[in-house]
Amino acid sequence: MGEINIKMLALELNLSAATVSRALRDSYEISSETKARVIEMAKKLNYEPNPFASSLRQQKSKTIAVIVPAIANNFFSLAINGIEEVARARDYHVLIYQTHENSEIERSFLMRLSSGRVDGILISLASEEVDKRQLKEVSEKLPVVFFDRVHDDIEGVKITTDDYTSAYNAVQHLIENGCKKIGYLMALNSLSTGEKRLQGYLDALKNNGFPYQPDLIITNSGTVEQNYSLVRNFIAEQKPDGILSSIEDLAMPCYYACKDLKLTIPDDLKLISFSNLAHAELLNPSLTTINQPAFEIGVEAAGILFKIFNNRRYAFNETITLKSNLIKRESSMRAE
Amino acid sequence: MGEINIKMLALELNLSAATVSRALRDSYEISSETKARVIEMAKKLNYEPNPFASSLRQQKSKTIAVIVPAIANNFFSLAINGIEEVARARDYHVLIYQTHENSEIERSFLMRLSSGRVDGILISLASEEVDKRQLKEVSEKLPVVFFDRVHDDIEGVKITTDDYTSAYNAVQHLIENGCKKIGYLMALNSLSTGEKRLQGYLDALKNNGFPYQPDLIITNSGTVEQNYSLVRNFIAEQKPDGILSSIEDLAMPCYYACKDLKLTIPDDLKLISFSNLAHAELLNPSLTTINQPAFEIGVEAAGILFKIFNNRRYAFNETITLKSNLIKRESSMRAE
DNA sequence: TTTATTTACGTAAACGTTTACGGATAATCG
DNA sequence: CGATTATCCGTAAACGTTTACGTAAATAAA
Incomplete structure (x- = not known):
């Protein structure tokens, strides 16, 4: 399909692709008039940036993964609710995976995610014996936050209840x-x-x-x-x-x-x-x-993940405990 | 980080990147010995293909989006459960969005998704008046399947109950x-x-x-x-x-x-x-x-979407009705 | 033996962004 | 007035794949 891209915008505006890109990202290097022109044209042509090109170049995906034992569960669905709300507020996307309490499935998800498809992972562990090596390997590549179903032997940030x-x-x-x-x-x-x-x-x-x-x-x-x-x-x-x-x-x-x-x-x-x-x-x-407090756990876990994104500190052991009622x-x- | 990529594999194996890529995709153009060598080395070096490069090149994402009014809801969480299972079986990823019954949020999700981030959309409409124009626009770009919360005025494939x-x-x-x-x-x-x-x-x-x-x-x-x-x-x-x-x-x-x-x-x-x-x-x-039959609705909806992927026929109006109990x-x- | 075909691989372009580097012009300063 | 700096934009490379095209060698057909 004739998807509209930056080059077409550039052509239409008599500008270079670089300028268009910078204008759209509100770079200081671009005059405000040009920015206005670019934005107007982008809106007019219904331009939507290609997320893969962007992710490829920037090495980040604006996406997080949530791995839970099951979705159809009062606790987890509430937690996901909280996570999704936080993610949406930051224009992040949320991928969902359910392990069905099976650590083999869990392992395979973790492997698939270590490719950089997501910027971080929120996980509530399956009740089967977890593959600590795999988990360690992944958490060295990208930030992982554990919630509710945690394991003390595994280093990382954890959100639990008392x-x-x-x-x-x-x-x-x-x-x-x-x-x-x-x-x-x-x-x-x-x-x-x-x-x-x-x-x-x-x-x-x-x-x-x-x-x-x-x-x-x-x-x-x-x-x-x-x-x-x-x-x-x-x-x-x-x-x-x-x-x-x-x-x-x-x-x-x-x-x-x-x-x-x-x-x-x-x-x-x-x-x-x-x-x-x-x-x-x-x-x-x-x-x-x-x-x-399932919803709050989700909010907290996602919040921590975004903090880690900003600080780039993700090799530490910390547990945050919320109170149950x-x-x-x-x-x-x-x-x- | 020193992420391992195809070029490194190629270097290591004294092959070209093209050959490595083809070997990994099991192309007929590659001898079985070479395939074996490549696969072995890939496993040894823990190679994981970059999904963005792949998506960018192939113009597809192996990802579907699910848009629902809410996740923390017995019906929707069951439906998502069904969807996720079908997606997992095909190695697809599932993005989740909740609209909170707000059609403005719904509209903005649809807009964000029209960039090609996903190969298809499963949606259960928000109860607020829907933006038909936006929906039409999106469904011209990529396949959309409606489930449960549908609107007869909107063309498309629909999974409902009686x-x-x-x-x-x-x-x-x-x-x-x-x-x-x-x-x-x-x-x-x-x-x-x-x-x-x-x-x-x-x-x-x-x-x-x-x-x-x-x-x-x-x-x-x-x-x-x-x-x-x-x-x-x-x-x-x-x-x-x-x-x-x-x-x-x-x-x-x-x-x-x-x-x-x-x-x-x-x-x-x-x-x-x-x-x-x-x-x-x-x-x-x-x-x-x-x-x-929430779970079955999810399974059915996802199944239809994958059928559409294979047939490339996605400009039709069809309603599948399951029975409630x-x-x-x-x-x-x-x-x- | 010559020609056609198959097999197995390499070269390079392409996907659509972002960004390092550079440069031209205009504004500012000594 | 010359030198410096700020402003604004362009060129081209890079991200990591996939794939059209080309080709050398081996095999088959004539």
């Missing part, structure tokens, strides 16, 4: 509401994020004089169906009177399982979950959640 | 369950999608001998708070005994409003909503939904 404290407080809350046998639905166990949540659970129990019972901890396993039977069996066999779930996808099955087992929440079983469900309030019963609702309430 | 029938059947269901005064919570009214849902509602009423009562139809208005008071006032004043909501964001307020007004769903008010809530089952009461739950059930 996972340990949140889990601790949630368990404390369950205990205060009378729970004697508190189960933990574990996930993300290969990540620091998961470790901290677990540790918060363990420490809260310990500090309240509860014994350590490994049987009260189960780990998620893939599919929705597997998770359901896992949770159902756990509740049926262990008969916990309180549960802290480290992810939403393990808490929802509790509702279904309790229905099936004719148990009522919170009377028979009190439930708290890390969750960004928009309408936890409307569940039956309403769900007590540890609500992560324990929102107490019916599912964890003591019977009156 | 909005009319779905709305019609939902109202029919409400009537069968005893509703006498059925309200409609309208949205997307500037789009065909919205018109069809409305028409389904209207026709179902008419065919059942119900009078046309404009007071029973209200239109959404921006913020969550505004929507809440709108819905609350509507229920308080009109006292409908049934409601069909054209979007999830207008149905949730019904729950809160009924709580506040001491009305019970479904006894005082039966409710059905277009919705892709993952756990409508767990609401109190569980919500009867018109569930759109009316999932009957407590919120619309007749009292026993």
Whole structure:
């Protein structure tokens, strides 16, 4: 197609391509009259600069990548929302990749991105064992910011929430509401994020004089169906009177399982979950959640990335921790 | 940085850049021994081709854009999920943009994308009046596929659901369950999608001998708070005994409003909503939904786009309609 | 054996920008 | 008035690929 480019503009204006380019980039070397002429003509001819030529020459893309385990997830979609807003404000483009918790897919994305297609990467790690070498290699080439799903062993800037404290407080809350046998639905166990949540659970129990019972901890396993039977069996066999779930996808099955087992929440079983469900309030019963500031995490992560772009400092280790919110609702309430 | 490129590979292998390029693209002009040598060296040196140089030369980007009103939305995040999976299978990249239902933002995205940054666009229109001229201009330059939020006046390939029938059947269901005064919570009214849902509602009423009562139809208005008071006032004043909501964001307020007004769903008010809530089952009461095949819509839309890429036919008008599912739950059930 | 064809590669141009370098003119200064 | 400086613009190279065109050698056809 007869796409209009700088040379045509130059021809039309009796100027050199260099001058046109400089005028469009508002260079000080160009007189204001010429700038006006160029801009007018560019608008008239509907000129749109070729981003590839520009990226090739300048070695930057005005694009960032976001790698997440899944998009269709309340937490991640909110985080992406935040990221996109920040990016848009700076006229950056946002590429999206989902790993489906698979580190092999994750690795391949990272490899593909190391070509310079993006100026930086925002990543929330897959729960499978991560390829640290690959990650290190990429982060030497371009700035990488981790959010939520992080790994302490990997150097870099990280945006997280106070996972340990949140889990601790949630368990404390369950205990205060009378729970004697508190189960933990574990996930993300290969990540620091998961470790901290677990540790918060363990420490809260310990500090309240509860014994350590490994049987009260189960780990998620893939599919929705597997998770359901896992949770159902756990509740049926262990008969916990309180549960802290480290992810939403393990808490929802509790509702279904309790229905099936004719148990009522919170009377028979009190439930708290890390969750960004928009309408936890409307569940039956309403769900007590540890609500992560997902949108803000996205905003913060993207903000940091842009700061790095400006400062060119990207070989450092820093963790920014935002606070989650324990929102107490019916599912964890003591019977009156 | 000393990024490795084709010239370096060529130097290292005592070949020309052309040969290396051709070898990497598996050209028939290159002997298999040479190909092997090149591939080995490329792997050894961790060569990653520069996507901008390639895009510049080939005039294509291996990237598609997805424009949606919002990402943090059950329907759209599922659709994007489907799109991303299809794109990944073909080694394509996915750019994400959200319009926040603002047609000015939408317009500016379309403009930015007409530079050739992407090979095609998947778009779900903002509910504000769309800029048809801009859209037409873009779709003359590159293939555009519309999904869900479409406009019949705009030519192009469209993936939608059976909005009319779905709305019609939902109202029919409400009537069968005893509703006498059925309200409609309208949205997307500037789009065909919205018109069809409305028409389904209207026709179902008419065919059942119900009078046309404009007071029973209200239109959404921006913020969550505004929507809440709108819905609350509507229920308080009109006292409908049934409601069909054209979007999830207008149905949730019904729950809160009924709580506040001491009305019970479904006894005082039966409710059905277009919705892709993952756990409508767990609401109190569980919500009867018109569930759109969001993931499949994404897959279908992306699939069509790739077909267009291959056939180069992209000046036609075609609509593909997938079926939604009316999932009957407590919120619309007749009292026993 | 001569000619035609195939095979395997190299040369150089092209994609559309940006920018280092240079230069002409006009304004300023000593 | 000559020298310096500021202003404004052009020339050409560069970014890293891909590909049209050309060609030498090897093979096949005549």
